[in-house]
Amino acid sequence: xxxxxxxxxxxxxxxxxxxxxxxxxxxxxxxxxxxxxxxxxxxxxxxxxxxxxxxxxxxxxxxxxxxxxxxxxxxxxxxxxxxxxxxxxxxxxxxxxxxxxxxxxxxxxxxxxxxxxxxxxxxxxxxxxxxxx
Numbered sequence: 061x062x063x064x065x066x067x068x069x070x071x072x073x074x075x076x077x078x079x080x081x082x083x084x085x086x087x088x089x090x091x092x093x094x095x096x097x098x099x100x101x102x103x104x105x106x107x108x109x110x111x112x113x114x115x116x117x118x119x120x121x122x123x124x125x126x127x128x129x130x131x132x133x134x135x136x137x138x139x140x141x142x143x144x145x146x147x148x149x150x151x152x153x154x155x156x157x158x159x160x161x162x163x164x165x166x167x168x169x170x171x172x173x174x175x176x177x178x179x180x181x182x183x184x185x186x187x188x189x190x191x192x193x
Contacts, residue, residue, distance in 0.1 A: 067104070067113040068135045071126065072176035075100050075118040081175060082116065085152055108138070109192055116176075130157060130173045136181035138188040142168040145182050154180065 072078035082105065083089050090103040104115040119126060134157075139145040142160045150156065154172035157179050162168050166186040171179050 065112055065135075067115050069115040069117055070174070070176065070178035071117050071119040071122050072178075073119045073126075074176075075103065075116060078116050078174075078176050079103055081153065082114070085149065086114075112137075126177060130177055130179045132179065134171055134179050134181040136169060136171075136183035136185075138185050139182050140184065142170050142182050142184050146170045146172065149174075149180070149182075 070078075076099075079090065079100070086105055086107065088105060088107075090105050092102075092104040093100045094102045099118075101118045101121050102115060104113050106113055146160055149172045153175045157171040157173045158169070160168055160170040160182075166184070168184045169182065171181045174180055
């Protein structure tokens with residue numbers, strides 16, 4: 061049935077501004093954009109050890125309107141230092157969703173809301189580290 065995380069898709073009203081913000085935050089450019097010519101409707105980044113995909117869809121193409129506040133599932137991305145990453149994202153214009161919280165020994169989570177209304181989860185997870193080669 062479910063075999064693994066493939067792509068997480070966020071939405072943004074201004075995809076060009078979202079591309080600039082995420083390219084700065086992630087330190088890499090999108091590897092994929094559609095359509096090939098003209099303003100992009102969708103862009104996608106590959107991230108991290110397993111090259112998971114983060115897509116950003118122009119909200120004009122979304123199947124439903126945006127909720128009035130950040131909502132929905134929170135996808136947590138493993139980071140080596142939750143506090144540092146959280147502070148960096150806040151400095152780049154994200155807002156607090158949930159401050160860094162120690163869940164148990166070795167487990168720390170936090171989340172921010174990006175400038176486009178999406179929740180970006182951060183986690184330091186011993187399980188993630190144990191599966192790496």
